[in-house]
Amino acid sequence: MIETDWLWGLGGGLMIGMAAVLFLLVNGRIMGASGLLGGLVDRSGWDNRWERVAFLVGLVAVPGLIVAFTSGSPSTHLISNLFAVAAAGLLVGIGTRLANGCTSGHGVCGISRFSMRSIVATIIYLVAGGIAVQLFKHGLGVM
């Protein structure tokens, strides 16, 4: 049985893919969220900073405007423990910089060109994420 959420997932996924196609074929850049932000924060991508800024402004503003002008009032349903939120943010920030990519860079752009580094990275972060959920949700109950 196909659930509605899966179709939204596929449709939204196609939009994510088309965004990556646009950024690659027109701008010649890899659409990796952690890399685009990271290059601004540590200035390693300073030479094309405005292209990065324009991408990130679109990423924040367009869904923000859609939510503001439609009837939906979405929630991220984020865990309420703010210490856990801060720890998770730190782990994601450090981890994606060491690994040179996240779900968009390795998971979408890398896997689609059969990059072995991206395939390995994706397998590792999926397994680590699965273990984290087992540990924090079912083990410690912080989620």
Added chain:
Amino acid sequence: MKRHLFAFLAGGLFGTGLYLSGMTNTQKVIGWLDFFGDWDPTLAFVLTGAIIPMAVAWSMTKARPVSLLGTPLPSKPATRIDPNLAVGSVLFGAGWGLAGLCPGPAMASVTWGGTGGALFLLSMIVGIVIAPPIRKALAARAPQ
């Protein structure tokens, strides 16, 4: 100017796709990672939908590795599985599983994510700032 307009459009389309696909809802992401619990396969549909157009695009670039605005396309990185890739992916996965947010959705949802969403983004930026020394230390341990 054209370059910035298309970057803005790509970012907007990316964020809209993340929102519509449900990836800004942390419970859907945690549901996907909860293999042995109440497993939610939505993320597999999202990844499939995203990877297919990109696979076509990559194959189109084989003949002419230059973008429409004249930028040479990034070459495929050498297959080298170093400590940074492995350790970084473990840390990223742990944080992703703990909060259900990765960098793209964290930014896309920040306008409605409240205090928690802003705190996550801020700590992520702190993580980016403190990563370089850790990166160097790990690179020094890489087998030559």
